[in-house]
Amino acid sequence: MTSTEATTAPRPEVRTAHSEPTELIGDLARAGRAAQSRLARLSGPEKAHALQLAASSLRNAEAEILGANAQDVDAAQKAGLSGALLDRLTLDAARIEGIASAVEAVAALPDPVGQTIDRTERPNGLVLERVRVPIGLLGIIYESRPNVTADAAALCVRAGNAVLLRGGSEAVRSNRAIHAALVRGLVEGGVPAEAVQLIPTQDRAAVGAMLAAAGLIDMIIPRGGKGLVARVQADARVPVLAHLDGICHTYVHHAADPAMARQIAYNAKLRRTGICGAMETLLLDTQFPESAALLGDLLDGGCEVRGDARARSMDARIKAASAEDWDTEYLEAVLSVAVVDGLGDAVNHIAAHSSGHTDVIVTEDATVAEEFLALVDSAIVMVNASSQFADGWEFGLGAEIGIATGRLHARGPVALEGLTTYKWLVRGSGQVRP
Template identity: 55%
Template sequence: MAILEFDRTDDAGIAEMMTGLGKAARAASAALALATTEQKDAALTNAAAEIRKALPEILAANEKDLAFAREKDVRESLMDRLKLDEGRIEAIAKGIEDVAALPDPIGGVMAEWERPNGLKIARVRVPLGVIGIIYESRPNVTADAGSLCLKSGNAAILRGGSESFHSSNALVECLHRGLKAAGLPEAAVQLVPTRDRAAVGALLTMTDSVDIIVPRGGKSLIERVQKESRIPVIAHLDGVNHVYVDGAANPEMAREIVLNSKMRRTSVCGAAETLLVDRKIAETQLPGIAAALSGAGCALKGDAAARKIVPDMQQATEEDWSTEYLDAILSVRVVDGLDAAIDHINRYGSHHTDSIVTGDAAAAARFAARVDSAIVLHNASTQFADGGEFGMGAEIGISTGKMHARGPVGAEQLTSFKYVVTGTGQTRP
C-alpha cells in the first residue's frame, strides 16, 4: 500500500492517526504470533527482491531526502548516514535475506525440566507484541527494524527521522509487498506518516497498543524518550568508545586497529572516539599511530603527555573525554597502565563498546572483566559493534542498559518467554 504523508498538524488529528496505527499493529501482531516460519521467511525474501527491483525509486526518494537535509544544513557526517547508493541498497536487501536465514526464535525452548511430582516445565520464546521504534535519519534502520520485528513475530511502528522520510517510505512499501505476497498483514510494519514531532509524544503514551519502545539516536532523543515514555524502553545510547593500546601491544596491530576503529566509518555508533595509550610505550608507538590517523584526515586532540610526544595535536578539554564526535576527530590520552585505562573508560565512556590491544592474555581478561560496557573486544576494531558482524543478520541498535537486552539487539533479543507446564492430572496438596 502506498504511504501518504499525513497532512494534519493539530494534536487531535495526530493522536487519532497514531491510535489508528496502534490498533492496526495490535491486530497484526496477533496474526504474526501465529505465522509459520515459512511465511515470515517468504515475506522477508520477497521484500529483499522488491527492494532490488525498486532500486531507481529508492534512489529517487533518497535524493529528495538529501535535498531536504542540505536545506536544513545537516552536517556532513549525518549526510553520510542518510545517503543511499546502489551498494548500500544491495546491502539492505542482503541484510533482510540474512535475517530470513536465521533460525526462528519463536517457539524455541530455552530450558526445560521435570519436577519430582511429574510436572514438566518448559520456558518457551514468544514475541514481545508491538514494538515502537524511534530513530534518526538512517534509512537502513527502517529495513533492519522492520525485518527483525517480522522475524521475531512482532508488529512494528516505525518513526524515522524527518530527513529520511521519503527513503523510509520507499523501503516500507517494499516490505509491504513482501508481507502481502506471504499472506501476512501489511500493518505488521507501519511507518508513522508524518514528520511532526508530536507523533513521537503520542507513541510514547500508547500503553494499550505498544509493548516496547526502542529509541536509536543521539542523547537528546534518548533522554526525551526515557523521560516521557510510559512504555518500557530498550535504549540505544551514544557510543563514546575507546581503544586502549596496552604496553604489551603489537605496534603494527595497534596502528591498524586504531585506524580502523576511528576511520572506517566515523559516523557509526561503533566508531572509536578516544584513544588511550600506556605510558610505557607511548613515545615509541603513539607517533606512528598519530601519523596514520592524520594521514587519513583525522584531527587529534591530546592531553599534555600526548601533545609532548606529538606536538601538533590540539589541546583536549575535559568535555572531549565524554564526547561522541561521529566525525574524523579523536581524543588521545596517555595513561599509567591497564587500571588507569579501565578507570578512564568506566568514568567517561557510555558503556557501549571498548577495545584493548595487547599480547598479554591476563591484561585482556582483566580488561574484559572490569570494563562495564555492552561490548568488550580484545585485539579487534570497535567497528565490529554491529549485529550483522555478530551473526544476527541485522540489529535495531546496541542496548547499553542491563535489563532485558544488552549489546546488539537482534531477532532473539526482541522476544520474551512464557512457561508451558504439562501435567498428568496433578493437583497441589
C-alpha cells in the first residue's frame, strides 16, 4: 500500500470528546478496525520506516512535549502526587531521547507478522503451519508514564495492530503532545492516522465503555496500579492481558557471596524505587553472615526498613512490619524484611506473598539456584542479578507494553510476540476425510 492510499482512504465519522462515551468509543473502535485492515497490508520494512519517521518527529517536537509535561508536573505537584508518581510522570531531554530511541529500537526488531511458529506434515500429506498474525484492535489503559504512549504505539504498529490509548489524567497534556508527534511521523510513513488513537476525554465512563466493547476491541491491556488493574479485570467483557503490581522478592541464601548480595540488594531497592521491578521484600537466610551489614547499607542509603522480630534485632532503626507490609508494593524507599530458615521457608514466603512478577535468589550454590528456578512460579525468576533488570529493553525486546503476570497468552515482558496471535495454514493436495 502506498502512503497516499493509507492516508486518503475514507475515514469513518468519529464523534467529539463531548459524545456519549459508548458512542464515542464505538466510533473510535470502528475507525481503528478499518485502519488496522489497511495497516495489515503494509510490509515489515514499510512499518519500520514509518516508526523511524515517528522517532524523528518525537525529537523534533521536544520543546512542545517538554512544555506540555511541565504543565502536567506542576498540576501533579499541586495535587500532592507521590514522589514515585512524579518520577514516572516527569520528562526531560534525555527521557525524550530515550522514548525516541525506544521507537527506533522497535523499528529495528524483526517483524513478527508472518513468522512461522512451526510446520508439520501429516501422514496423509496435509502440510500444517502456524503463522503469527496481528491480534487486531487493542485498548491500552495506563497511568502516570507518558512514555507508554510512544511505547504502546510503536509496539502495536510494528505487530500490525491498531490501538486505542487511554492515559491517566495526570499526564493528559504530555500524552497529547507525544501522540500528535508520533502520528505526524506515522502518517508521513503511510500508516493510517486512526491506527493510533488517543481517547479524547478523561471521562472515567470512557474506560467503562472500552471494557464493554466486546466485538470491537480485541484485547485490553491495563498498565497501572492495583486499583486500575482490579477494575479492568472485574468489569471487562473483552479479554484482558493483565500487568499486576510488582511485589518482587530477593532471597539472600546463606551461600551468597556477601559483596554480591549487598550490591544486588541495594540496587534492587534503591536504583529506582518507582518501577515495578524494584525489590519490595528482602528475605535473609538465618545463616547468611552479613545480614546486619546489608541492612545497614540500605538504611544508610535512606531506605525505611520494616522487619520481623529477627530482622529488627539486627539494627535499632528497623521498624516493625505489619501483616499488610508483606503484600504491599511500596514504589518508594520502603522495604519489608523477613529472616527465613532456608530455601523452603523462602519459597513458601514467596508463594504466599509474591504477585508473580519477579523473584530473585542470590547464592553461589548452583544446586540451590536451580531448585529456586524450578520452585518459584513467577513470570520472571532470576539468579544473582538485580530485579531491576525486569524490563523489556534489558531483555533485548525493545520497548515493552508491561510485565504480564498471568499464565495465559503472554508472560513476563510483553513486546512484539506478545501482541500477536496465530492462525493455522493447511495445504493439501486433494485429501478428503474418510
